[in-house]
Amino acid sequence: MATIGDVAKAAGVSRSTVSYALSGNRPISRETRDRIDAAITQLGFTVNAGARALATSQTMVLGLLLQFHDDEFPPAMLQYILAVSDAARELGYDILMVTDTDGPGAIRRITSSNRVDGVVLLDVTHDDPRLDALRAARQPGALVGLPGDTAGLDVFDLDFEASARLLVDHLHGLGHREIVVVSPPRHVFERGGAYAWRFRDAAVERAAGYGIRVHCHHGESQQPAIERSLNAILDERREATALIVHNDASIAALPGVLRERGTVVPRDLSVVSLYSRDFGRTFLLPYTAVETSPDGLGREAVQHLVRRIAEPDYAPSVVGLIEPKLSDRGSTA
Amino acid sequence: MATIGDVAKAAGVSRSTVSYALSGNRPISRETRDRIDAAITQLGFTVNAGARALATSQTMVLGLLLQFHDDEFPPAMLQYILAVSDAARELGYDILMVTDTDGPGAIRRITSSNRVDGVVLLDVTHDDPRLDALRAARQPGALVGLPGDTAGLDVFDLDFEASARLLVDHLHGLGHREIVVVSPPRHVFERGGAYAWRFRDAAVERAAGYGIRVHCHHGESQQPAIERSLNAILDERREATALIVHNDASIAALPGVLRERGTVVPRDLSVVSLYSRDFGRTFLLPYTAVETSPDGLGREAVQHLVRRIAEPDYAPSVVGLIEPKLSDRGSTA
DNA sequence: CTGAAAGCGCTTACAG
DNA sequence: CTGAAAGCGCTTACAG
Numbered sequence: 001m002a003t004i005g006d007v008a009k010a011a012g013v014s015r016s017t018v019s020y021a022l023s024g025n026r027p028i029s030r031e032t033r034d035r036i037d038a039a040i041t042q043l044g045f046t047v048n049a050g051a052r053a054l055a056t057s058q059t060m061v062l063g064l065l066l067q068f069h070d071d072e073f074p075p076a077m078l079q080y081i082l083a084v085s086d087a088a089r090e091l092g093y094d095i096l097m098v099t100d101t102d103g104p105g106a107i108r109r110i111t112s113s114n115r116v117d118g119v120v121l122l123d124v125t126h127d128d129p130r131l132d133a134l135r136a137a138r139q140p141g142a143l144v145g146l147p148g149d150t151a152g153l154d155v156f157d158l159d160f161e162a163s164a165r166l167l168v169d170h171l172h173g174l175g176h177r178e179i180v181v182v183s184p185p186r187h188v189f190e191r192g193g194a195y196a197w198r199f200r201d202a203a204v205e206r207a208a209g210y211g212i213r214v215h216c217h218h219g220e221s222q223q224p225a226i227e228r229s230l231n232a233i234l235d236e237r238r239e240a241t242a243l244i245v246h247n248d249a250s251i252a253a254l255p256g257v258l259r260e261r262g263t264v265v266p267r268d269l270s271v272v273s274l275y276s277r278d279f280g281r282t283f284l285l286p287y288t289a290v291e292t293s294p295d296g297l298g299r300e301a302v303q304h305l306v307r308r309i310a311e312p313d314y315a316p317s318v319v320g321l322i323e324p325k326l327s328d329r330g331s332t333a
Numbered sequence: 334m335a336t337i338g339d340v341a342k343a344a345g346v347s348r349s350t351v352s353y354a355l356s357g358n359r360p361i362s363r364e365t366r367d368r369i370d371a372a373i374t375q376l377g378f379t380v381n382a383g384a385r386a387l388a389t390s391q392t393m394v395l396g397l398l399l400q401f402h403d404d405e406f407p408p409a410m411l412q413y414i415l416a417v418s419d420a421a422r423e424l425g426y427d428i429l430m431v432t433d434t435d436g437p438g439a440i441r442r443i444t445s446s447n448r449v450d451g452v453v454l455l456d457v458t459h460d461d462p463r464l465d466a467l468r469a470a471r472q473p474g475a476l477v478g479l480p481g482d483t484a485g486l487d488v489f490d491l492d493f494e495a496s497a498r499l500l501v502d503h504l505h506g507l508g509h510r511e512i513v514v515v516s517p518p519r520h521v522f523e524r525g526g527a528y529a530w531r532f533r534d535a536a537v538e539r540a541a542g543y544g545i546r547v548h549c550h551h552g553e554s555q556q557p558a559i560e561r562s563l564n565a566i567l568d569e570r571r572e573a574t575a576l577i578v579h580n581d582a583s584i585a586a587l588p589g590v591l592r593e594r595g596t597v598v599p600r601d602l603s604v605v606s607l608y609s610r611d612f613g614r615t616f617l618l619p620y621t622a623v624e625t626s627p628d629g630l631g632r633e634a635v636q637h638l639v640r641r642i643a644e645p646d647y648a649p650s651v652v653g654l655i656e657p658k659l660s661d662r663g664s665t666a
Numbered sequence: 667c668t669g670a671a672a673g674c675g676c677t678t679a680c681a682g
Numbered sequence: 683c684t685g686a687a688a689g690c691g692c693t694t695a696c697a698g
Contacts, residue, residue, distance in 0.1 A: 001447075001471065003691055014669045019693055029667060046445035050392065051691035053383040054674045061429070068415055074615060075407035081414070082401055085432040094448065096394070097430040099418040112379035114334075114675095115427065138334065223617040253617070256589040282407060284556040284586070336675055347685045352677055362683060384675035387690045447691095 002043035010039035022047060053114075062088050062305065063110045063119035064097045065130065071187045071221040073248035075282055076294060077122070080144065083298025084120055091306045093117070104133035111137035118305045120144065120298075124155075125192030140312065142305035144297055146194050152317050154308060156301045158274075159321035160195045163290045164202035164244075166324050167272045168212070170288070171242045174332055176270065178213040179242040180233060182250050186218045199246050199274075215240060219250035226253045234261065242270040242332065245287075251275060252283045266333035277327070287331040290324040297322060335376035343372035355380060386447075395421050395638065396443045396452035396472075397430045398463065404518045404554040406581035408615055409627060410455070413477065416631025417453055424639045426450070437466035444470035451638045453477065453631075457488075458525030473645065475638035477630055479527050485650050487641060489634045491607075492654035493528045496623045497535035497577075499657050500605045501545070503621070504575045507665055509603065511546040512575040513566060515583050519551045532579050532607075548573060552583035559586045567594065575603040575665065578620075584608060585616045603665035610660070620664040623657040630655060 004022075008015045013032055020026045021036045028036075039045070053059045064084055068077060085095045096116055100106035107130055110116050117139055121130055124145030134141045135152060146157045171179055181203050183189075184196040200216055207214045215237050220229045226249050234257070245251045251273045258265060265271050265287070274290040300320060307314055337355075341348045346365055353359045354369045361369075372378070386392045397417055401410060418428045429449055433439035440463055443449050450472055454463055457478030467474045468485060479490045504512055514536050516522075517529040533549055540547045548570050553562045559582050567590070578584045584606045591598060598604050598620070607623040633653060640647055 004693095005691080015692085016670080016694075017668060020668090023693080025694085027667065032668080044445070046442075048387070048691050049446040049448045050383045050386040051674090052693075054381070054387055054676085055691080055693040057674075059383065064430070068411070074411045078401070078407040078411045078414075081411075081430075082432055085430060089431075089433060094443070095430045095432075097397070097414075097418060097428045098422075099415055100422060109379075110427070112377070113382040115382045222614050227617060249615075256592060256617075259589060260592055281555050282582075284560060284589075337677095338675080348676085349678075349686080350684060353684090356677080358678085360683065365684080381675050384690090385677075387692085388675080388677040390690075 002045040003048070004045070006043055007036065007039045007045050010043060011035040057114075059115060059117050060093050061096050061116045062093045062302070063107070063116040064095050064122070065103060065106060065119055066097070066099060066122040067101065067103060068099070069123075069191070071185045072123075073221070073252070075279055076248055076276070076292075079276060079278060079294040080122055080298050083295040084122075084302055087299040087302035088306075091302065093302075093306065103128075103130040107133040107137060111139050114138075118142070118309045120301050120305060123193075126194040127192050140305060140308040142301040142308070144301050146198070146319075146321075148194070150317065150319050154301075154304050154318050154320075156297050156304070156320045157195065157322070158290075158292055158297065159323055160199040161202035162321070163274060163324035164199045165206045166290060166326055167244055167274075168203050168206040168210070170272065170326065171244075171270065171332065172207075172210045172212060174242075174270065176212065176242040178215075178237075178240045179207065179244060180215045180217065180237045180240045182217050182219045182230070182233065182243065182245045182247055184219060184247045185221045187221070189218075196246070203244060219245070219247035221249050223253070226250055227257050230254060230257045231261070234263070240269075242272070245271065245273040248275065248279070251285060251287070255284055255286075265331050270332035272332060274324075286329050288329045289327055291327050293322070335378040336381070337378070339376055340369065340372045340378050343376060344368040390447075392448060392450050393426050394429050394449045395426045395635070396440070396449040397428050397455070398436060398439060398452055399430070399432060399455040400434065400436060401432070402456075402521075402524070404520045405456075406554070406585070408612055409581055409609070409625075412609060412611060412627040413455055413631050416628040417455075417635055420632040420635035421639075424635065426635075426639065436461075436463040440466040440470060444472050447471075451475070451642045453634050453638060456526075459527040460525050473638060473641040475634040475641070477634050479531070479652075479654075481527070483650065483652050487634075487637050487651050487653075489630050489637070489653045490528065490655070491623075491625055491630065492656055493532040494535035495654070496607060496657035497532045498539045499623060499659055500577055500607075501536050501539040501543070503605065503659065504577075504603065504665065505540075505543045505545060507575075507603065509545065509575040511548075511570075511573045512540065512577060513548045513550065513570045513573045515550050515552045515563070515566065515576065515578045515580055517552060517580045518554045520554070522551075529579070536577060552578070552580035554582050556586070559583055560590050563587060563590045564594070567596070573602075575605070578604065578606040581608065581612070584618060584620070588617050588619075598664050599666035605665060607657075619662050621662045622660055624660050626655070 098106045119141045124143040126148045143155045217233045220226045276292045341351045431439045452474045457476040459481045476488045550566045553559045609625045
């Protein structure tokens with residue numbers, strides 16, 4: 001394995017000159033640069049990342065903290081992972097992906113050992129136990145998901161309250177007077193998935209303002225309970241003319257359920273939801289929906305994090321709530 | 334940030350003694366050990382991973398190379414990712430996840446810079462361009478997916494040929510004489526997804542031995558094409574009494590399609606497939622199937638890789654084809 | 667435009 | 683049982 005010393009010897013220069021040629025941090029004469037380049041390609045030299053990290057205190061690695069919960073739906077999680085990874089790479093960073101059950105411990109482990117320059121937390125909950133560990137770390141972090149206390153943290157999420165209002169407004173504009181909201185499973189609320197109640201409560205409040213009746217239910221996360229619960233809800237709420245589904249697993253299963261029941265959308269029932277375009281193509285989801293863009297969220301988190309790494313005080317902590325956009329697919333009447 | 338020198342000073346010993354206390358590589362007296370432990374907790378010391386890596390030439394990081402193709406189904410990929418990550422962690426390794434479009438380049442980048450001690454390649458194809466880069470690397474690798482040339486590589490995969498035979502035997506035993514095989518999308522074959530033709534060809538051959546007629550078709554990877562193609566296949570092959578579905582996207586969509594057609598399984602049609610238990614629960618899949626266990630595969634790849642890192646020559650290269658197991662869910666008659 | 671040297675934070679023979 | 687020292691492969695003031 002060739003080192004910078006080997007290159008220096010082969011090129012007949014000092015190690016520092018090779019280093020500067022590599023970094024471009026000082027002018028190098030045409031000829032020496034050529035000799036160094038030749039030596040590098042001839043020896044197949046690559047900088048040792050660990051040694052460089054030790055010398056510069058920069059690892060060029062970002063930690064990605066995630067944990068897969070049983071009540072989540074795999075496709076959405078993968079979209080976030082890929083978005084974060086791709087965005088990081090474009091900025092020159094690699095991703096250390098950590099899936100420990102012990103989130104705070106994992107943060108401590110990778111930050112205190114200086115394995116990473118910053119961390120991205122996925123799926124942040126209201127009282128996320130990882131946040132104390134993050135605040136105690138030398139490295140900055142970026143969250144995807146809104147915690148109760150955002151002090152000192154860079155946070156990114158869809159604006160679920162605005163999303164709820166947008167969907168309720170849409171249904172109200174079409175004259176609906178009685179609607180059903182299918183929220184994430186109860187367990188998501190219990191473990192502090194704030195997006196769940198932020199959406200639901202905002203929907204309820206907005207509907208109340210219009211005098212619309214709202215019935216709130218929970219979806220399930222595993223088959224066959226998903227279909228069973230949807231059927232039970234639809235049986236119980238026959239008067240409702242519209243359905244707002246805020247749950248990936250439920251919306252993915254909905255087409256099958258409605259087909260079985262002989263319910264035609266939007267003739268018999270209007271349906272709106274929240275999901276990404278890709279998600280809608282993986283499944284067969286022809287519903288008017290708020291576009292969730294995990295891609296955009298992941299990118300934004302990474303970009304801010306990298307900025308924060310470079311300039312810790314470039315701005316006070318930012319809370320970026322992405323404004324919802326409606327994709328009208330004609331599933332409402 | 335406390336260093337090993339700070340700990341040494343606080344404990345009144347030399348840096349080497351602290352280092353040995355940390356590694357346990359030589360006996361330390363009771364008292365000095367206690368003083369060192371006290372200093373460590375008081376200073377909140379953690380070993381700098383980069384410095385240790387530089388000194389030991391061990392990063393305790395494994396590269397995970399993956400690339401998400403449009404013709405893949407997200408849930409399965411996530412299962413592999415989590416399995417590899419969890420298995421690595423249990424063995425003391427972290428995961429550097431790399432999703433570059435340029436796979437060979439990514440391998441070169443992380444291996445030649447000594448960022449990792451070994452790499453796991455997911456989704457290996459027949460002529461995988463990453464293999465040359467892997468063979469040229471200092472670090473060993475473990476593949477998930479069977480390439481055409483396995484020389485010098487540790488490879489793990491489900492035995493798709495045995496799986497095909499198992500399913501055909503099962504159907505033959507029940508008296509089926511005309512069956513349909515739904516393979517992965519055409520594009521998977523074109524990019525060298527060997528599992529696709531290994532399964533199909535073995536099924537065809539086995540069926541021929543029994544005098545069973547087989548009709549081979551391709552599934553699709555994106556809705557609404559998935560449903561459309563399934564309907565087209567079922568329309569065209571009304572004489573067939575059994576369906577073998579070797580494609581995640583198609584099997585996930587099948588229940589809806591059959592419901593719509595009023596086809597009852599197994600009364601009107603027998604159905605068998607290949608998928609993992611978790612996958613069957615995410616969707617509503619009540620079909621007799623070969624258990625694919627991405628979990629087990631991921632673990633095995635990691636375990637062998639770690640073994641290979643520790644003892645490069647502990648064995649000649651291994652090709653581990655996992656024997657298929659059938660989960661009978663009563664979808665055949 | 668270039669070099670010699672110190673330093674990043676560890677580990678590990680070598681000596682006692 | 684413990685310490686002084688060299689070395690891992692880089693970067694970067696400091697000097698010329």
